[in-house]
Amino acid sequence: MSPRPLLSRQTSLAVLAALAVAGLAGVRPQSSRKVLGLSAIAVGLLMRQIFAGAGRKLITDPAALPKSEEYDIIIVGGGTAGCVLAARLSEDPTVKVLVLEAGVSGKSLLLSRIPVGFSLLFHGKHVYNLYTEPQTNAENKKKYWPRGKMLGGCSSINAQMAQYGAPADFDQWAEIVQDDAWSWKNLRRYFTKFEKFIDDPDFPDVKSANKGKGGPMRIGYHSTVSEGSKDFIKACINIGIPYSPDFNAGLGTRGVNRIMTYIDESRTRVSSESGYFTDEVLARPNLKVVIQAQVTKILTEKVGNEVKATGVEFAKSQDGKRFTARAKREVIVSAGAVHTPQILMLSGIGPAEHLAKFNIPVVQDLPGVGSHLVDHPVVDIYFKNKHNDSPKHIKPHGPIEAIKLVGSAIQYLTTGRGALANNFGETAAFVRTDDPKLFPKAKFPATIADSTSGPESPDIELFSTPMAYKEHGAVMFPMHTFAIHVCLLRPLSRGTLRLNSANPWDAPAMDPKYLSAPEDVARLVRGIRLILRISKEAPLPARLDLADASPMLDNALDAQSDAALANLVRARVETLYHPTSTARMAPRAVGGVVDSKLRVYGVRGLRVCDASIFPEIVSGHTVRCCCCSACCELSVGKSQNTSQGNQIASPTAGHCKPVYDD
Incomplete structure (x- = not known):
């Protein structure tokens, strides 16, 4: 399927001229910053034209909201x-619906819309630049945790990988919450409800009968993929990892293939904002969306013997005026696995003993708030690209690479192809570390306690990127590289999220306790062993320079002991940006915060819907599960009072009906 160019011919010519002038103006010694800066200005002006009007229907001044409404x-x-x-x-x-978002529109940000640009947003003002507490089992380092501060949240800054875990993950959810509505047989329809897949002749193995066709979230194979990642698929198959036609067909996740992405035909990101907040939706008179409005607390009051959520307090800045908004029916907290528990605790909903430390009046003692924090840790392995054709120029070092970046920008804007259409996470293999074909007992005699949701569920993911990087892209390699990464899908380590103060503008204390479970280290070591084996399997050796002795590369890891590799795991472990389960959907007696209808225990009119409610982390990528949970909430949240004649959508209905009766 040919990409649809972003620009008309006339506009393209103007852009070519602007970018050429910007590039040539900067070609002087020690001027790569100028090249990049001028080019960025040119592209920025262009994108302002492309995305003109993206934020016109959004409210930027809270004072514009009618006070009595x-x-x-x-x-x-x-x-x-x-x-x-x-x-x-x-x-x-x-x-009547009011949305309060602390950031801006993701659709208005160039680096969010271009598939490759997301990591360039890190450390900027449109991302929460958070750091964990020092990780005792990871060399006592604080780990960088970027979270999206914009409409679309992390779906606006992620690697756009459209994969949602194993079917048994959701059966486990249903078992934990004791509600079959969350089982795979009932949830699967919601996964297809929001997606739009069009048959692609280049991928005939994908069965369209298993895909959604009319949803707002376009998925497909529209990203640029490197030759190294194509070879990674072949090498995986050659060592015995089966080819998977479609990770999301509901038949199990295990196998290797190219990753389907949230990228559309024009090679731009599809986020939950771009998919759901269309101009038509934002024009609804009963929907108001306020941006740059940070919620500081949930307002509650006593109604008889009950506590009820009645509204929220919010502000544009720490020193700005505080506003309030009233909710007649419900407040739904969808601030993510970091900020949802923070807001709950700031509102007096959380562990009473912890709240007392900051003199926060206890509204509801819920010890589970901020507990059970779990994340997908990842370790990167680096190789030399023998062909010197990686897209390292997207973060240029010197004027030559800056000029190449200008060329890639022109290519992307006029054809939809090239380095800027890359999502980085190109291909993936989902495997089990107890698979005897990959980890024969003779070489791997130790038994590691099973952490998966079922016998066909994977516990590690290997994925390839067209070049290596460190510190989430902040540090690049001087040579052309290729990288394979191992992500632990079902860690046993559990951490906590707690307040640092009663100030809503202070980041919370996040302690995922990475690698506190020894089984997590053992699985990641096995993942590294598998990566090294794959790197030596045809056809990858023809692409990788496995003889390069640079200490920056990992060609010599084969000779290392498991203990040495365990130390490497502790030195390199980072987040894959998937924290979950800090306001778990589970029985209150076992630390749950919300019930199976996502209602906060003990507070009427208050629900939570985001990754914080996951009973357990899924063995895959979390964005799709967040969208599914939101869609499912609209159904399972209305299963009461049927005898009173309310319009109710069944938990097993084939759609998400927007009625919210309690």
């Missing part, structure tokens, strides 16, 4: 799940 539903956070909830709930014109 009440809303049926207030959604805290316009992130991955928040956009889905708002769009679906506001389909009913009688339901």
Whole structure:
């Protein structure tokens, strides 16, 4: 399928001229910064034209909200799940919905829209630049945790990898919450509900009967893929990892293939904002979306013997005026696995003993808030690209690479192809570390306790990127590289999230306790062993320079002991950006925060919907599960009062009906 160019011919010519002038103006010694700066200005002006009007229907001044107006539903956070909830709930014109988002529109940001640009947003003002507590089992280092601060949330800054875990993950959810509505047989329809897949002749093995065709989230194979990643697939197959036609067909996740992405035909990112907050949706008179509005607390009051959520307090800045908004029916917190528990605790909902440290009045003692923090840790392995054709110029070193970046920008804007259409996470292999074909007992005699949700669920993911990097892309290699990464899908380590202060603008204390479970280290060591084996399997050796002795590369790891590799794991472990389970959907007696209808225990009119509710982390990527959870909430949240004649959508209905009766 040919890509649809972003620009008309006339505009393309103007852009070519602008970029050429910008590039040539900077070709002087020690001037690569100028090249990049001028080029960025030219592209920025262009993208302003492309995305003109993207934020016109958004409210930027909270004072513009009528003071006397009440809303049926207030959604805290316009992130991955928040956009889905708002769009679906506001389909009913009688339901007034208010969304409060701390950031801006992701659709208005150039680096969010271009597939390769997301890591360039890190350490900037449109991302929460968070750091964990020092990790005792990872050389006592603080780990960088970027979170999206914009509409679409992390779906606006992730690697756009459209994969959602194993079917048994959701059966485990249903078992934990004791509600079959969350089982795979019932949830699978919601996964296809929001996606739009069009048959692709280049990928005939994907069965369209298993895909959604009418949803707002375009998925497909529209990203640029390097030759090294294509060879990675072949090498995996050659060592015995089966080819998987479609990771998301519901038949199990294990296998290797190219990753389907949230990138459309024009080679631009598809986020929950771009998918759900269309111009038509934002034009609804019953939906108001306020950006640059940070919620500081949930307002509650005593109603008889009950505590009820009645609204929220919010502000544009730490020193700015505090505003309030009232909710007649419900407040839904969708601020993500970091900020949802923080907001709950700031509102007096959380562990009473912890809240007392900051003199926060206890509204509801819920010890599970901020507990059970779990994340997908990842370790990167670096190789030399023998062909010197990696896209390292996207973060240029020197004027030559800066000029190449200008060329790639022109190619992307006029044809939709090239380095800028790359999502980085190109291909993936999902395997089990107890698979005897890959880890024969003779070489791997130790038994590691099973952490998976079922016998066909993977516990590690290997994925390839067209070049290596460190510190989330902040540090690049001087030579052309290729990287394979191992991600632990089902870690046993559990951590906590706690307040650092009662100030909503202070980041919380995040301690995932990476590698505190020895089984996690053992699995990652096995993953590294598998990567090294794959790197030596045809056809990869023809692409990788395995003889390069540079200490920056990992060609010599084969000779290392498991103990040495364990030390390497502790030195290199980083986040794959998937924290979950800090406001778990589980029985209150076992640390749950919300019930199976996502209602916060002990607080009427308050729900949570984002990755914080996951009973356990999925063995895959989390964005799709957040969208699915939002869609499912709209159904399972209305299973009461049927005898009173309310319009109720069944948990097993084939759609998400936007009625929110309690």
